[in-house]
Amino acid sequence: MYAKDTIIGCDEGIFAEIDFDKDLAPAPDGTPASEDYFTSMPSKCAVGNILYSWNFAYNTENLKSAPKTMKDFFNTKKFPGKRAIYKGAMSNLEIALAGDGVKAGKGGDAIYKMLETEKGMQRAMDKIKALCTDPQGGCVFWNAGAQPPELLANGEVVMATGWNGRFFNAEVGEGSPIAQVWDAQILDYEYFALVKDGPNYANGKAMAVLREMTSTEGLAGSAKYIAYAPWRKSSIAVMQAGEPWYKDGKTNMVPQMPTAPQNTKNYILMNPDFWADNQDEIGEKWEAMKAGL
Amino acid sequence: MSTKKIIYSTDGLPLEVSLRKAERKNKLKAALLVGPLFVFILITYLFPIADMLFRSVDDRMITKLLPKTFIELEKWDGKALPEENVYEALYRDFYPLAIAKESGKLFQRLNYEKSGFSSGLKRTNRKIKNFEEGNFKEQFIEAHKIWNNVEYWVALKNTAPNFSYAKYLKGLDLKLNQDREIIRIEEDRRIHIILWLRTIKVAFWVTIFCFILSYPIAHLLATLPMKYSNLLMICVLLPFWTSLLVRTSSWMVLLQQQGPINDFIVMIGLVSDDSRPELMYNVVGTFVAMTQILLPFMVLPLYSVMKTISPSLMRAGKSLGGTPFVAFRKIYFPLTIPGIGAGSLLVFILAIGYYITPALVGGASGSLISNTIAYHMKSSLDWAFASALGAMLLTGVMVIYWLYNKIVGIDNIKLG
Numbered sequence: 028m029y030a031k032d033t034i035i036g037c038d039e040g041i042f043a044e045i046d047f048d049k050d051l052a053p054a055p056d057g058t059p060a061s062e063d064y065f066t067s068m069p070s071k072c073a074v075g076n077i078l079y080s081w082n083f084a085y086n087t088e089n090l091k092s093a094p095k096t097m098k099d100f101f102n103t104k105k106f107p108g109k110r111a112i113y114k115g116a117m118s119n120l121e122i123a124l125a126g127d128g129v130k131a132g133k134g135g136d137a138i139y140k141m142l143e144t145e146k147g148m149q150r151a152m153d154k155i156k157a158l159c160t161d162p163q164g165g166c167v168f169w170n171a172g173a174q175p176p177e178l179l180a181n182g183e184v185v186m187a188t189g190w191n192g193r194f195f196n197a198e199v200g201e202g203s204p205i206a207q208v209w210d211a212q213i214l215d216y217e218y219f220a221l222v223k224d225g226p227n228y229a230n231g232k233a234m235a236v237l238r239e240m241t242s243t244e245g246l247a248g249s250a251k252y253i254a255y256a257p258w259r260k261s262s263i264a265v266m267q268a269g270e271p272w273y274k275d276g277k278t279n280m281v282p283q284m285p286t287a288p289q290n291t292k293n294y295i296l297m298n299p300d301f302w303a304d305n306q307d308e309i310g311e312k313w314e315a316m317k318a319g320l
Numbered sequence: 321m322s323t324k325k326i327i328y329s330t331d332g333l334p335l336e337v338s339l340r341k342a343e344r345k346n347k348l349k350a351a352l353l354v355g356p357l358f359v360f361i362l363i364t365y366l367f368p369i370a371d372m373l374f375r376s377v378d379d380r381m382i383t384k385l386l387p388k389t390f391i392e393l394e395k396w397d398g399k400a401l402p403e404e405n406v407y408e409a410l411y412r413d414f415y416p417l418a419i420a421k422e423s424g425k426l427f428q429r430l431n432y433e434k435s436g437f438s439s440g441l442k443r444t445n446r447k448i449k450n451f452e453e454g455n456f457k458e459q460f461i462e463a464h465k466i467w468n469n470v471e472y473w474v475a476l477k478n479t480a481p482n483f484s485y486a487k488y489l490k491g492l493d494l495k496l497n498q499d500r501e502i503i504r505i506e507e508d509r510r511i512h513i514i515l516w517l518r519t520i521k522v523a524f525w526v527t528i529f530c531f532i533l534s535y536p537i538a539h540l541l542a543t544l545p546m547k548y549s550n551l552l553m554i555c556v557l558l559p560f561w562t563s564l565l566v567r568t569s570s571w572m573v574l575l576q577q578q579g580p581i582n583d584f585i586v587m588i589g590l591v592s593d594d595s596r597p598e599l600m601y602n603v604v605g606t607f608v609a610m611t612q613i614l615l616p617f618m619v620l621p622l623y624s625v626m627k628t629i630s631p632s633l634m635r636a637g638k639s640l641g642g643t644p645f646v647a648f649r650k651i652y653f654p655l656t657i658p659g660i661g662a663g664s665l666l667v668f669i670l671a672i673g674y675y676i677t678p679a680l681v682g683g684a685s686g687s688l689i690s691n692t693i694a695y696h697m698k699s700s701l702d703w704a705f706a707s708a709l710g711a712m713l714l715t716g717v718m719v720i721y722w723l724y725n726k727i728v729g730i731d732n733i734k735l736g
Contacts, residue, residue: 038442039424109577115699159684167601168684182578183600304442307428308435310700311509314692317684318511 030299031306033073033220042072042220043228050234052242054261063243063259069299073218074241075258077249080191080285081118081297082212086179087204090186096293097211100186101126101154103164108185110158111178114168116313117302118188118213121295123151125211135213135295142301148309152316159320168317179205191285195254199278209290215297216258247272254283376707379484382476385426386413393477402473407456411448418445432702433486434475440466487708512692512709519688522606522678523671529611530618530667531660537615538622538659543631556619564613568680571609575600575681601683609677614670618663625659661728669717689713 036042045051051060051074064075083100085093094106100122112119124138125131127150131138141147159166167184169175175189176197191212197203219237227233239245246257247265251274257263263281266272272280281287327335383390388409396402417423423445431438447463460467467473478486478496489495493510494502504510537556541549559567574581582596591597599605629652637647675690682688689709696706 035424038421038427038445040421165598166684181576183576304439305435307431307438307700311435314695315509315511318514318687320684 030069031303034070037070037072043223044071076217077255079255080212083188084194084207085186097126107163109165111167111184111187114170120151123154192253213295256284256286372707377483382479440464515689526671534618542626603686605681606686621662622659
């Protein structure tokens with residue numbers, strides 16, 4: 028689940044607090060779990076699972092030249108055609124500012140700082156509204172992860188934001204003519220949380236399963252099937268050693284990871300606190316903007 | 321001249337009495353047969369609806385969680401910041417909630433009242449565990465600036481009444497300000513009136529389109545010989561064999577930019593390849609798909625009324641000197657009005673509440689009030705507001721039904 032939900036659930040006492048060194052497995056070389064994770068957890072109840080990315084992709088057959096940056100995503104003169112964006116405000120406000128020329132700063136700090144101000148928020152909303160009402164542009168709103176690759180493949184849109192794992196599956200698994208762009212990607216995280224007082228909580232079985240799933244091998248294993256980055260540093264090492272790691276035995280997975288160095292030249296780290304605090308108010312304005320389109 | 325004579329039945333009782341007794345038995349039998357269904361509907365339909373309607377006005381959660389605060393707030397006049405006693409009462413209520421991790425419900429609920437409460441309360445929640453006794457006003461304000469803002473205290477006080485119609489106001493883009501007057505919401509958040517008008521407009525035009533398309537079909541079905549009309553009837557009813565979702569999804573494939581309909585009109589040269597019209601993710605998509613899906617609901621009532629019109633009536637009209645058009649206008653059409661009434665009412669009421677089709681093919685500009693209700697049920701989790709919108713929709717439909725009754729008369733509806 029998302030960070031903001033682990034924060035809410037932890038505050039309300041629904042989830043169990045996890046002690047990393049006691050409850051989770053150490054890395055094969057003995058590093059305790061608390062040091063093996065890339066970043067710290069947003070709440071005491073969250074255990075990092077994967078890092079995935081909200082990036083964008085385009086149909087290589089529909090566009091004459093290739094877009095390279097987030098500014099190109101919003102540039103309807105050079106790349107006319109409809110775009111597909113997420114139906115909610117999350118991720119759209121960040122890329123709107125990035126596409127408007129705002130530098131991300133360290134992990135997107137500058138962008139979130141700007142979004143906290145009235146002017147910044149309005150600037151982001153106006154950018155999206157301009158894209159959607161542009162006669163050369165236009166927006167289609169997606170809500171299911173499978174939609175962006177589909178909309179690209181059937182030519183409904185020329186560029187689409189989406190989750191990198193889905194684009195990877197369409198590209199490599201199904202052979203669709205799409206290519207991904209990593210500029211201004213938003214790194215987002217998925218966590219596990221353990222519900223307190225579930226049927227298997229007291230006997231420790233649920234915790235044992237969690238331990239297995241979040242071990243080095245467990246996390247590396249999921250990267251065999253989808254291009255999401257495991258959270259533990261030791262898992263990347265396992266993947267590196269076993270390349271090509273993808274289940275078809277041919278594709279190298281480490282370069283497909285959102286956390287690969289060539290993909291993280293300009294990136295934003297999704298800020299769960301910002302969204303947990305503001306999603307209701309922003310949601311109202313966002314729906315109002317959509318209704319007025 | 322006759323005097324009223326009491327007729328007696330064979331068992332010595334007056335006829336009316338023994339008639340009533342016999343009827344009572346029949347009525348009891350009928351009630352028992354209907355009983356299980358009635359209980360089922362009561363539990364699965366009426367109770368949930370009543371609960372939903374109750375939710376839209378029920379506002380007791382906050383007062384239950386912060387009782388002492390509200391006792392103190394009652395005496396507050398709402399003009400300047402409250403005094404220390406209110407802050408102390410808030411501490412006494414909030415602190416045990418924070419320790420027991422029960423304060424979470426407050427965050428969301430108060431945030432619906434005024435945005436910013438959620439982040440303010442969360443930070444206060446973290447800091448309140450380190451508060452010292454006394455001087456609470458200062459400590460609260462230091463914890464977060466919302467406690468220094470009269471508007472937040474007014475919003476808190478506004479949740480005091482047990483029952484509140486605030487959600488209904490929100491559904492009409494209105495809200496209560498400090499002095500409890502009704503004012504319009506900020507301009508960039510006024511969406512609901514637009515959505516109501518759009519919903520009514522779409523429902524109205526879908527009814528008209530359905531009528532225009534179904535009248536000839538129904539007429540054909542009613543006047544063709546049996547073997548042809550049976551075949552055509554199957555064609556009309558066949559869509560019902562597929563699920564609604566499948567029908568709507570097939571429209572998605574047809575209406576695409578690069579889909580068959582667009583390919584066809586490019587092929588016949590109506591538009592050039594670069595300026596393909598957008599048939600989907602806007603109102604056009606909603607209109608087309610909804611009309612097709614609701615067509616049978618208009619065809620069938622019209623058909624069953626038209627079937628009862630004898631063809632000799634039209635012949636009589638024409639033989640009396642009227643042109644076919646005049647005969648149609650003066651004889652045929654008025655006789656079909658009950659069917660038109662039934663069909664239109666059915667289609668309109670269905671169209672007003674439609675959710676799936678606008679959600680899939682309507683995009684942002686084609687979404688209707690039902691999509692907003694779904695958004696509040698699933699995403700923003702403001703069930704009170706979703707219930708209020710639902711109640712408003714229900715009332716609207718009942719008003720339309722009442723108006724229809726006044727104008728056309730419900731007895732004028734015939735389903736066949």
